[in-house]
Amino acid sequence: MPTMQQDTLRRVLFEAVSLLARYHLGSVIDSLLQKRLPMDSDTVELWRVLGRKFFVNQLLRVLMEKLKHSGNDQARTSSAKPEADDHEAALEPLKITRAIFEVVSTLQTSEAVQRLLPELLPVLLKQISATLGKEMPFPQFSSQRKLFLKGHTSDDNPCRLSLETLEAVLRTCLDGKWLWLLRKQGAWAALEDPRAHPDGVGLLTGVLLRAGTISLPVVLVLTQWLDAPSANLRLMAAAFFAELMKEPALQEWRCFQPILGALAEKTQDPSSTVRQMAARGLGNLVSGAPEKLRKHKGAVLEALRRGLEDMASAEVVAESLLALAKVVDELKGKAVGSTFKDLAKATRSFFDAEQASLRSAAFTLYGVLAASATRRWRSFFTEELANTWASLVLHLRDPDPGASMACQGALRLCAPFLGLRRVRQGIAVNTWLSAAELQDDICSQLAQESPEHQQALYIATRRCFLRSCVDLQAAALDIAGVLVEHAGTEWLTGEEAMLLSAALRVLRGDGDPRVQQAAARLLRATGLEQPPRRR
Template sequence: MKTTLWDFPAASLHLKVILALEQWSKLEISFSSKEICSLLSDCCRAILPLPSAAEQLGKIRNAEQAVLQLQSLHMATKALGRLMAVLLKTKPSPVDFVDIAEVLCFWLSSGNPWVCKRALQVCAQLLEDCRDGVAFQTRGAYLPFGALAGLLGPLTCEPTSSSRQLAAACLSSLLHIQAKATNRLLQTDDPASLCEGLSAHSDASQQLQTSIHIAEMVCKNVPKEQAADFMNAIQEPFRRARGSRVRAAGNWMLTFLETWGKDIGPDVRGILSTLHTCTESMQEPSFMYFVHHAVLILARHHERLTMNVILEKFVPMDRNTLELWRTLGRDSIGIGVLKRLARKLRRVGDDSSQPSSSSGRLHAHQPSAESLAVTRAISEMVSVQSKEGVQSLLPSLLPGLLLQLSKALGEEMLFAPLSPWRGHAEDQRQEGNVCRPFCKTLMSVLSKCTEKSWLTPFWRQKMSALLESPRTYAEGMCLLTSVLLRAQLISRELIEIFSQWLRYPSANLQLTAMAFFAELMKEPPLEKRNVLKTLRVLAEKAHHRSSTIRQLAARALGNAASSVPVEVRKHGRQVVRVLQQSLADTACPEVVAESMLALAELVRVLQVVNLGSAFEDIARSTKMFFESEEEYLRYSALRLYSVLASSASTKGLFFAREVAETWVSLFLHLRDPDLAVASMCKITFRLCVPFMGLRRPREIISLCKRLGAQELQDALCTYLARYAPPKLERLRSVARRGCLENGQRLHPSTFEILAFQGPSSTEDAQVWRRQTRPSVAVAPCGQ
């Protein structure tokens, strides 16, 4: 009989063979399930792919014969369905619904409409016989309801009306069989009653709405333990189909997940894997909407598991995956997912509780794939979030991103000095920087949180460049904190997190926290008790092994002296002592310079009476840096010395002795090659004039205010020649030797400018008087 199927491709012969097989199947002959399924597959291959009705009418000239041939073919498909039903009813037969479903699956998924229609005819006959047959006992047997529903559902939107109605009839029979198997009454409407909405007279929109209505009926009856079967069956239209069938499959999938999404926790991972498979082979990218919305439904009920599977499965981050994260971000669960991502990012990078080396350093490394995926997901979700939502999550987002940055930069950042010039760090951005994804996301977060005036493209680019390099990371962190302060985004939670980092074993995180507090101390939104506690920690960090942390500690203490002087006074002497010790850190000139700038603020706040003997020690230490090669050291020393001079009223005798040693150096540096140093030197020299023991010092002070550096030097030399020849001779002697009396060599650019020989006549003295006389009238004392 099988040979007849292949040798005589006439529908009438096929019908006779299948009818014979139907009778034969009633005999109690022992065949295996595999053999029966092979027979049914042969029957399907012989009948279902036969030419369509139009082709048969075109080939057969006799119209009456053609019609008979079509009728015979139709009867053959129905007979094949009855054969399957008979095999299910026959007691000795090992075949069951799962085997039959596997045979029909390929043909029901066919892209050829007439093949799919014939498979539906077979299936409709099979399910009708099973529904009405009293001999077929389904109770206690496994019914692949989920797989069949997923297979038949999308076919309710087939191009031909007869196929759509056949699919609805199959689903109607399937519901009745399910009710019979569970010994319950059918609790929904019958899909067969909606066949009118699938007819040729209905438009596409009505057909789609009818299909969705049928989906609502059927999905309520899908056993939740067959959720994975349903999703595996319905993925086929996504992978291979186009047009209306894909749209119908999407609607059925969403309807099913809306119905059972909360109750299918054990199957979530498998369902998401199925959806990921669909994204890899989908022929209609425009229908990715259904996949994204399906993931969203699962995320609403199983947020943590869904997020973890997406990060694990949906990689690399292609266009579809990025849109998936944006879809999650637009939903009401977006804030919750974003918060969970932020916590995950901190966990991925927070291995700092156990130092990676005996010294507690974090070594530079390539970021993990997971940290990069989480960061990119955060960036996409932030882009569609509201300003208020991102601001509320800033205490969670910012630490995680900074943790990843510091981890990627490694230990080089611990010994990269800051620029003492405050904000003059160079752009050291490099191509292919491993920190760029974290910086880019960080800038996205800040752009969302702050007003444009606080974070212009220029500052955003500069900040990103600073943070990406270990040599400028600390400066970038200070700039970041400054922006947060201006935008009023420093919260108590954020301060608490960075306070904890000050005590972390990871020196990298300590540095990040120190940079934060160094800038925060300019305007600390802290309570009095917390300020004192923080000051103690900052003072401790002045002895840290990292030179950058020591420098930040000095900067933080100096800023604190300016912003919270009352609190600083309570520990003033201890802080001064710490900074004095830092002046001996000659191996790190940046630390020395920062310490002198901080001491300048402390001396101004504490005043001489509260410094005790520290005033003399600071003055003696400071003058040793006037001739340093580094211009920032000269500037910092002059800045500190100017504050000492302005505060030395009660230390007049001591400071006069000091100025007697330092005035030559100050005089020469009036024309320092660095403009900032020369400008500071002029201020310092003017403040030191009252301690030089000169006649008419007010006139010299007035000249300092009125003349430029060269003119001032010339005028002073003229004055010394007239009123203090020994001082002029000392000046010449120092210039000739190139060093001071204590043996300290002058800065190379200072003594070379001395070419003045002093006034040699009364006429020169008169010139001096003419230069000084107007200053008394124009520039009153103290102006």
């Protein structure tokens, strides 16, 4: 073929290969798969010619079965086997994937893909998982070949090649609006990014479910992946079922119970991202099967409560807090039972966390707990708020917009438990105020109504400044300045004045500019002269 360029003779060769494939399909496929990546134009054209023949159903099934059993199953079994053969074995699933892409891209009808989709979809998802974050497995001596690959946007990125093949498959059997939605949501880019991969799986699953592409056979295959040795494969399955938990389909397929048990078990998976997706799935149970949540509330609450103790991953803790917010909001305080008190105490421990996602999630759950406090827990929550109200007021000026907004929502929900009448009324009435304006209004009310509470807020501010990250230090100095502006400095004892000394030290040093600016504002509010900067 490389030497024969006349169109008439090339067509003869194509027909000859097609005749061979009609009677010896396996041999032809094996021969074509011996070609190296990137595929030359002749090999690409041969795959496309075969895709236009009547035996395309059989062709796709053979390729699918080969992809299903390729990869690790072809790994070296003898130390005497050349290393180059290992690399060729690792390249085999990529060659098969590219072959499927070329065949599917030339199909005139969707009949073949529609028939094989329940089997083909899991195979391609598994290939995406296997290639996530990987590079082309070329041997060391093939540096020239790597240079030759530059410019081949799919062949030089195995995960992108897998995604392009999946997109080609879906293009043949889905309405164009679903493909447009996947592109608009950024599903393909997320699937290729190891950090955003779980979100990409969720987007893909949601669209395929609405398009009617997810079926029971697909679900049964992915169920087995939850216990796979590969962390990537477990992650793919956990993210898939986390999204599926939003829908009632699992109950229709009568496989809800084992999936729920598997997700609860995966909250203790060695992979932190799998644990995070498992927690998300338990939270999404509120949308998909609220009646099942009430039936299994004990197991769900316990699994998510354990997630709050996962000190190895802030993402798992934040996901567990958000999932608990959904679950508690659905169950309400009475159904939560004695776990209510443990959750409230655990949640407040994250108010001053360094990670903004943790602070935001903690404020969200705390607000839900306040809204769900039944008569049994009202006295407890009133005592609880006596210890936490100062932190809530402090974080109204949280440097993270999400945390600040969540804190404002939590404070408004906690307002009925506040003992300060004027402050409580101000929070309830002034709903149009921004978080910073609300904080200023509360400090003004404290100066008039309760110097004791004002002093308590100042102590909480000093504690936050001494223990927290740079962002929160600036917020702490800001609220200290607001307090001083409204009440002056006469009420400050020697202990409370320590924050002023700390502000002076900040200005003399070379710290973070945000903290220095906040310290300067505090000192201006006290009327102190700004000391000259040290040379």
